[in-house]
Amino acid sequence: MKVRVALLSTACLTALVLAPQSAQAAAPPQCGDTLRQSTTLTADLVCTGDVGLVVKGDDLVLDLNGHTVRGPGVAAGGTGVLVASGTSLTVTHGTVRGWGTGVRTSTQELEPVYVTLRRTTLRDNGTGLLADQGAEVTVTGSNLTGNRTAGAALFLSLVRLDASRVAGSPTGVAAGEAQAGRDEHRRRPQRGRCAAGRRTARSGSRPCTAARRASTPSTAAWCCGRTRCVAPTWG
Secondary structure, eight states, rough: OOOHHHHHHHHHHHHHHHHHHHHHHHOOTTTTTEEESSOOOOOOOOOOOOEEEEEEESSSEEEOOEEEEOSSSSGOOOOEEEEETOOOEOOOOOEESSSSEEEEETTTTTTOOEEEEEEEEEEEESSEEEETTTEEEEEEOEEEESSSSSEEEEEEEEEEEOEEESHHHHHHHHEOOEEEEESSOOOOOOBBBBTOEEEEEOOOSOTTTOOOOSSSSOOOOOOOOOOOOOOBOOO
16 A cells, blocks of 8 residues: 555656646747747737747648737838748748738758748738748748738749739739749759769759759759758868
């Protein structure tokens, strides 16, 4: 009997210790958080800062779950969902509104960014979607409407629009050295030196469909692996 009581006491203490950790792990995201795992919103986010959510990681899903990531207004600027360099992300089923930029890709580290917007609404922002250099974005079944400057702005990037609506903005899609459509971007790269296990994409070889331009597209090549491409090492 004494042994059983001791075991029960130990189990109770363990439960008390683990309970706060579990509760903390299940805490919903807050404005300004950096998400490194797939996340589902359980309520609207009404933000007053410069960034709603930052997402960084591989093969992540941000399920807005019918909710809105709302910013402080177009005049205040800021970004609703900032997708960090080297991230692959699907944003689905919700709304991002009231920001200088609704969804923006960041390629500060020159790593490709892959984003899918599915059943997502970007509205009442300055620019709905800003796809920066090295980004590949697929917009499917989504609405980019009523944004003050443009539905989407592209720079050295690739965006595919599929069964989506871009309307109510002075410019639907503003493209600067970018391609919007269903075709892969094809360019003739210069030769560079790739890391071990990769090859240099060359004219006449199979296009590196996962690669986009580097920051210096006139001189940079991309090194292709099985699914992704990275900037070469020069030297």
